[in-house]
Structures are given as structure tokens and as C-alpha cells.
Amino acid sequence: METMSTSHPTEASDTNTSINDDHSSGTPNRRSKVWEHFEPELVEVDGALKAVCRYCGMKMASGKSEVAFNKFEDPSFSPWMASLQPTFDCIGRQTIRNDCVRMYGRVKQTLASELQGLDSRICFTSDLWTSNQNLGYICLTAHYVDANFALNKKIISFKALKYPHSGLAIEEAITRCMTEYGIKEKMFTITLDNASNNNTACHLLQESAKSDLLFRGQHLRVRCCAHILNLLVQDGMTIADAILEMIRDLIRHINSSPRRIQSFNEIAERESLSPKAGLVLDIPNRWNSTFDMIVEAVKYRSVLKRYAASNQEPFSSNDDWIKVEAIGDFLEAFEEATRAFSADRYPTTHTFLDNVLCIHEALKISEMQANEAIQNLGRAMESKFSKYWDGNYNMTLVIATALDPRKKMDFLEFFYQRVCNYFVDIETSMTSAREWMTKYLRKYEEIVKTNGVDPVYTTVSRGIMGSPVLAKRRMHQEFAHFRNQKRASNTQKSELDAYLEDEHKLELGA
Structure with a gap:
């Protein structure tokens, strides 16, 4: 039996394929030694977080390295490289591009040979993405067990998807990729979210590849567990939005300028709390970002209260804060389940029923629903649970x-x-x-x-x-x-x- 992942990137709606928004916490990945030469906290400049040089104070954007190939033809590039390494011979952008394309071709062929030589079948996950230019892309990932019984995850396609993003367009893109790699007959399952166009794409895949699929593809479609859990909690969170809106407004106010963040940090330091480069603000289609926002807001409640008072901003009542804390405690369990469903470096399929049962039980535990706000939230979530997991x-x-x-x-x-x-x-x-x-x-x-x-049947680990x-x-x-x-x-x-x-x-x- 192949081992498959039950997760892939979440979407925002169960009727349409939507955009996956990026969300940065403002904390850079500091494994590189280059961070030794920058201040520990980032600062916000024109809405973007930047690192500050310890020596000259210059503010630079962090986290990206998007250098175009034509940078190699910049008149100042060769002298700069010569100052670093005099023996380095600069080459043209076309040569660099050709080398990259050739390397990609070699790696792709090696991966295709590995996939074609598998004795087992392959499980796939797929998602649609929208770029900043509003161009649609489809990503297809293969999950398989190799000859050493090690779980592998490989992105085998990330290509533009023709508009409109219909089920037919999705099915054609997936089939084209399978044919290109020569692995159409090795498909076992494909995990997709609950968008209607994905439903159509799966039906078309079953029709076009019946002879290649096990049992004519009766178990081809796996619904994304993380996506269902996201929809489940989102329905509940609509009940809590009114309670959370005042907290959101205050966080937006603080994050809107470096001066306000500095003022917030001054209060935080007096309260013996760590300063922040920016407070967590949730985004609409990622419920776990709401959980993160609640956890941080509760931790910095006294700071937020003092800041609101000194800046004449409205602040939530004690009763509302009690409800917010209760919602955070209730959501913690679902945040843990989301992490379990979203893991991709080890098998998750065998944990599915375990997690579903725990969620089912959590929605019924009386101790978790002593608060009226939690009762309303739980009822909304239970309705969505019955729709997908009953x-x-x-x-x-x-x-x-x-x-x-x-x-x-x-x-x-x-x-x-x-x-x-x-x-x-x-x-x-x-x-x-x-x-x-x-x-x-x-x-x-x-x-x-x-x-x-x-x-040959052997005892497994x-x-x-x-x-x-x-x-x-x-x-x-x-x-x-x-x-x-x-x-x-x-x-x-x-x-x-x-x-x-x-x-x-x-x-x-x-």
C-alpha cells in the first residue's frame, strides 16, 4: 500500500479555486552568518520590513534574491566581481540562462527515470496559485516510496494554467504532466481541495484513465483534510468576528507606522515583554493566522490596553477579552490538527481517522463549550463537519x-x-x-x-x-x-x- 500525504496548501472557498495569500510574521530566517552584521529587529519602511546594517545604518530588504540574468551585463558587475575574486571570469546572461535550462533538463530526466522505475504507485497533490500579476498557475507534487522505503516529495510541475480555470483545463494540465514524465499508469490518488472545478477535473481523470487506475479510479480523489478543517473553523470564526474586530482595528493602527510600533514597544519593555517588529494581524482565508493573532494579543493585552488609552483608541471590554481567551483555547486543538494534517515529510494518511475522531469528540466535549461564544462557534463548525466528514x-x-x-x-x-x-x-x-x-x-x-x-511478507518497523x-x-x-x-x-x-x-x-x- 502506498503512503500518501493527506495535505496540501489550503484554499479559501469550497466553491472556487482561490488565491493563496502570503503572510509574513516579520521574523527572518537567520541561519545565514550574514545576519551577524545586521540589527536583530527589522524596521518598517514604506510598508516593507527591512534589515538595518550595524555599521552604516543602511536599510535593506531581506528574504529575497531575485536577481535577473541581465545583471551579469551591468557595467559595474565585472569590476565588482574582480574586486572580490580577480581570477573569476564573468560570462554573459545567455550563457547563464542556457546552463540553468540544461541543468533543469538533466534533473528532470533523472527524476522521470526514477518515477518510471518505481515498483509502487504514486500519490499526487495539486493546487492552483495566482501570481501578483493575476496569472494562474498549477502546481503538481508527487509523493512516493522509493526502493529504500523512504518517503519522497517532488514538485514535478509548476506551470501557467490557461484561463478560464475550468475542470477541463486542470485535467488537461495534470494529464499533460503525467504523459510528459511517462507515469500516467502509476497514479494512485490525487489530493485536491473542494473547489467545484477540482471535482470536475477528478471526474475527467477517472474517465480518461480508467484502464490505468486501480479499480477504475474508485478511490482516486482524496479531499484535502487541511482545507476541510480550514472551512470548518472559518464557519465558526464568522461567529467570533464581531468580538475580534476591535482587536484587529487596534493592531492595524499600531502596525501602520514605525513610530506607533516604537511607542508600543516602549510600553512593552516597561511591562518586561519583548519588543515586536510588528504585531500579528490575521488574514481572511487563513484561520490559523487568527489563532496566532489571538495568542499574541492575549499575551500583550496589558500593553495594548495602555497603548489604546494613551492614544485614545477604543479597547475591548473585559467580558470580550474573556470570550477571546476562550476562543483561543478552543482553537488550539484545531491548530494542532492542522499541523498534523499539513505535515509533508512523514506519512500522514494513517493518522486521518484518529484526527477526525478527535475533532468530532472536541465538538461534543461539554467542558470546552461552557462559554456561550464557544457554543455558537462549535455549532457552526459541527454543521460543516457533518457536510464533509459524516x-x-x-x-x-x-x-x-x-x-x-x-x-x-x-x-x-x-x-x-x-x-x-x-x-x-x-x-x-x-x-x-x-x-x-x-x-x-x-x-x-x-x-x-x-x-x-x-x-514475501515481512514484519515492518x-x-x-x-x-x-x-x-x-x-x-x-x-x-x-x-x-x-x-x-x-x-x-x-x-x-x-x-x-x-x-x-x-x-x-x-x-
Whole structure:
């Protein structure tokens, strides 16, 4: 079974493909030694954050290195390079461009050969992006396990997408990339957000590549978990917007000029708090930026209050601040789930049902909804949860959970008992999961035998990473109690049954 990522960059709407906004916290990446020669804090100049030289005070933009090829033909470039390294021979921009293109071609061919030579299939994630020039681009990323059983993530295409960005245009761009790399028959799943054009693109992919897909692509489409969680929380946050708006206005006021930031920092230092290059201000389609804003605002509440009083700016009441703190505590669990879903350097598929169940339980925990604001927020989120995650789970995610040696079929039964409304739904779901696991096992056995190799089953490593989210400790304790009540059958078992019913299981927190 391939391991796939259940995450990719989030979008803002479930009906249209939207723009991914960049958000900078104002804190540069300081791994380079060059930062030793600049002041620790950035300053804002004409709306842009810049670094200040320790020696001459010059203010320079940080974080980017967008130098055009024609810089090599600048009359001052050669003398400057000669002063640094007299033996360096400058070359023209066309030569530099050609070398870059040739290197890209070599690396691309090497990657294509690696992908074509895989024994396993490939999972893909895709997203649409809009540039500052309002040009649309599509990004396609391949996730696969190599011969050393290491998880790889490679961006194989980042190209302009013709307008309009219809499902047909998306399907054509994806198919063109697959054909270009010679891996059309290796597609297993593709993770997309919930935009309507992506729904159309998946249907077209299933129609055009049925013969190449496993089981005619019945499990091709994986809905982006991070995107669904974003939509879920966004619906809840509309309830909280009125409470947060006064805080937003005050932060906008402070961030609007270096003088106001300096005034804020003077108060912060008197309160023994760290100065800020700029306060976190949330952006509309990234709910976790709202969480970051709340956390920082709560920490600097006394500073904000003093600043507002000295500058005659409105300030939220104590009751509103109590609600804001409660919202921050409630959102912390969902922020942790977002991090779990968005990981891309290790497998996440087997954690999907675990995280979904924790979210499901969090929305029902009475202690978390003692506050009226949280109750309203939770109800709005629960409605969106039911829309996307009320039994609508891609079977590959379910199978991946059962293949986690800590969970197996016991966890699936535990999961369905918690989320299903009727006993018959539990039985149907369990039967379907076992049947599909058997189908995939038989299919891979056929593939291995076709390649002239007998299937060999080995014991896999038990060091699987856990996923901490809200209510996991309580849920895991209840699952352990549930599992201890199960009794293994003594009848003759197949290799798959033996695995699923093996009494030697790992603890969930291992």
C-alpha cells in the first residue's frame, strides 16, 4: 500500500479555486552568518520590513534574491566581481540562462527515470496559485516510496494554467504532466481541495484513465483534510468576528507606522515583554493566522490596553477579552490538527481517522463549550463537519489506518461506533473496509507475480509517529479499554486476517 500525504496548501472557498495569500510574521530566517552584521529587529519602511546594517545604518530588504540574468551585463558587475575574486571570469546572461535550462533538463530526466522505475504507485497533490500579476498557475507534487522505503516529495510541475480555470483545463494540465514524465499508469490518488472545478477535473481523470487506475479510479480523489478543517473553523470564526474586530482595528493602527510600533514597544519593555517588529494581524482565508493573532494579543493585552488609552483608541471590554481567551483555547486543538494534517515529510494518511475522531469528540466535549461564544462557534463548525466528514471517507484512508499496527480493525470498529448513528452503518462500514483491504491485497499479489517475484511478507518497523490532538488522551484510553474487551478468534486465518487480529499490538502513544 502506498503512503500518501493527506495535505496540501489550503484554499479559501469550497466553491472556487482561490488565491493563496502570503503572510509574513516579520521574523527572518537567520541561519545565514550574514545576519551577524545586521540589527536583530527589522524596521518598517514604506510598508516593507527591512534589515538595518550595524555599521552604516543602511536599510535593506531581506528574504529575497531575485536577481535577473541581465545583471551579469551591468557595467559595474565585472569590476565588482574582480574586486572580490580577480581570477573569476564573468560570462554573459545567455550563457547563464542556457546552463540553468540544461541543468533543469538533466534533473528532470533523472527524476522521470526514477518515477518510471518505481515498483509502487504514486500519490499526487495539486493546487492552483495566482501570481501578483493575476496569472494562474498549477502546481503538481508527487509523493512516493522509493526502493529504500523512504518517503519522497517532488514538485514535478509548476506551470501557467490557461484561463478560464475550468475542470477541463486542470485535467488537461495534470494529464499533460503525467504523459510528459511517462507515469500516467502509476497514479494512485490525487489530493485536491473542494473547489467545484477540482471535482470536475477528478471526474475527467477517472474517465480518461480508467484502464490505468486501480479499480477504475474508485478511490482516486482524496479531499484535502487541511482545507476541510480550514472551512470548518472559518464557519465558526464568522461567529467570533464581531468580538475580534476591535482587536484587529487596534493592531492595524499600531502596525501602520514605525513610530506607533516604537511607542508600543516602549510600553512593552516597561511591562518586561519583548519588543515586536510588528504585531500579528490575521488574514481572511487563513484561520490559523487568527489563532496566532489571538495568542499574541492575549499575551500583550496589558500593553495594548495602555497603548489604546494613551492614544485614545477604543479597547475591548473585559467580558470580550474573556470570550477571546476562550476562543483561543478552543482553537488550539484545531491548530494542532492542522499541523498534523499539513505535515509533508512523514506519512500522514494513517493518522486521518484518529484526527477526525478527535475533532468530532472536541465538538461534543461539554467542558470546552461552557462559554456561550464557544457554543455558537462549535455549532457552526459541527454543521460543516457533518457536510464533509459524516461517513464520507476515502477508503484508502480507512485502509491506511488499519495498516497501522497500533490500531488495525479494532480501531476502525471503535471509530465507527463513535461516528455512526445506526448499528447497521457500523457493520456495513466494517465489512466494506475488510473487503477493500482484501481486494487491494489480491491486486498487489497479482502485480508482484506478474513481475516474476513471489510475495514475501515481512514484519515492518513498529516505530510509527503518533499525532497529538485534542481529546486524544481520553480517546486513546477509551480505545485501549475497548480493545481489551475484544477476543481473538482461534480459527484458521489468512495472512491478512492474521495481521489484523494479531494480539501483539503497539500502544497508541508509542
